[in-house]
Amino acid sequence: MADSDTLTTALRDLIWANHILHNHGVVDAYGHVSIRHPTDSSVYIMCGYMAPAMVSSPSDLIHYHVSSSDPVDPNAKKGYSERFIHGEIFRRFPSVNCVVHSHAEEVLPYVVSTQVPMRAVYHMAGFMGSKSVKVFDIDPHYRLEDQRDMLIRNARFGVALAAEFGGGEKPEETVVLMRRHGFTCVAENLVTAVYRAIYTRINAEVQTKALTIARLSGGDEVNGQGEFEGLTDGQGEGCKIMCETYQDKPWRLWVKEVERNPLYDNTLSPGLLRLRTGNS
Ligand SMILES: [Zn+2]
Incomplete structure (x- = not known):
C-alpha cells in the first residue's frame, strides 16, 4: 500500500474511532483519541478542539510533533489542551x-473512592490483568502557579502520567485511572485501544453492580476483594489473548453502527459514499 493510502486508511479509522467511542458512551463532548502517524513515528494525530462526534474529515485533524506536542503546521487551528496525555505517552x-x-x-466512582480499587471482573476486561488498576494522582505534581483543574495541560503532567504506565519500551499497564478526572488507555493499534476503552467502561459498570448486590446481600466488608472475585493471573492473560484474537468482529459492528447513524459523518468512509450515491 502506498504511504498516502496507508495514511488515508489510518485517518478514516481514527474518525470512526471518534464516533464509536461517542456511540458507546466512552466520550461525550470531552475525551479524545489519537494515533501515531502510520508512516512517521515522530508525529501523532488527533482531532482539533471539537466534540469527537462532530469530527468528519481530515481537515478536522491536527498533526503534532511527538517531541513537543506542538502542531506540525504552525498555523493549525486550536487543539485540545490535554494533548500532552497523548504526546508524552x-x-x-x-x-x-x-x-x-x-x-x-461509570469509571468515575473508582477515581473518587480510595477504598475500592477497580479490577477486571469478567473475561472481556482481561487486558487489565489481575491486580488493581493503577490510579494516577496529579496533585503531588502541582506547583504554586498551576491552575489545579486536574487537566494534563502541559508536558510536565504528561510525563508524570506516562510514567504511571510503568515498563520500559512497552508499558506495563494498558489502562490507568486518573484521580478525580477519568482514565487513559493505550494499545499498539487503534482497534485494540478502542476495544479496551469500551470494556474499561463496561467493566466499571459491572463491578459497581457486583459490589451493590454484595452489599444488599449482607456483605459487610467492601474492600474490592471480598465481595466478588476478580480475574486470576492466568485468567487475565488468557482472556487478554482471546479478546485481541476476536476484536475484529466487534470493530466491524461498531463501524456499521456509526455509519448508519446520521449523527456521524466520515468523509473517508466507503460505506458513507455508497449510501450517498444509492449504491449498496
Ligand atoms: Zn480529561
Whole structure:
C-alpha cells in the first residue's frame, strides 16, 4: 500500500474511532483519541478542539510533533489542551500507537473512592490483568502557579502520567485511572485501544453492580476483594489473548453502527459514499 493510502486508511479509522467511542458512551463532548502517524513515528494525530462526534474529515485533524506536542503546521487551528496525555505517552513508549482518554461516568466512582480499587471482573476486561488498576494522582505534581483543574495541560503532567504506565519500551499497564478526572488507555493499534476503552467502561459498570448486590446481600466488608472475585493471573492473560484474537468482529459492528447513524459523518468512509450515491 502506498504511504498516502496507508495514511488515508489510518485517518478514516481514527474518525470512526471518534464516533464509536461517542456511540458507546466512552466520550461525550470531552475525551479524545489519537494515533501515531502510520508512516512517521515522530508525529501523532488527533482531532482539533471539537466534540469527537462532530469530527468528519481530515481537515478536522491536527498533526503534532511527538517531541513537543506542538502542531506540525504552525498555523493549525486550536487543539485540545490535554494533548500532552497523548504526546508524552507516544514519546515514552515507541510501541504505543493509539491513546484514548475518557471521563466515562461509570469509571468515575473508582477515581473518587480510595477504598475500592477497580479490577477486571469478567473475561472481556482481561487486558487489565489481575491486580488493581493503577490510579494516577496529579496533585503531588502541582506547583504554586498551576491552575489545579486536574487537566494534563502541559508536558510536565504528561510525563508524570506516562510514567504511571510503568515498563520500559512497552508499558506495563494498558489502562490507568486518573484521580478525580477519568482514565487513559493505550494499545499498539487503534482497534485494540478502542476495544479496551469500551470494556474499561463496561467493566466499571459491572463491578459497581457486583459490589451493590454484595452489599444488599449482607456483605459487610467492601474492600474490592471480598465481595466478588476478580480475574486470576492466568485468567487475565488468557482472556487478554482471546479478546485481541476476536476484536475484529466487534470493530466491524461498531463501524456499521456509526455509519448508519446520521449523527456521524466520515468523509473517508466507503460505506458513507455508497449510501450517498444509492449504491449498496
Ligand atoms: Zn480529561
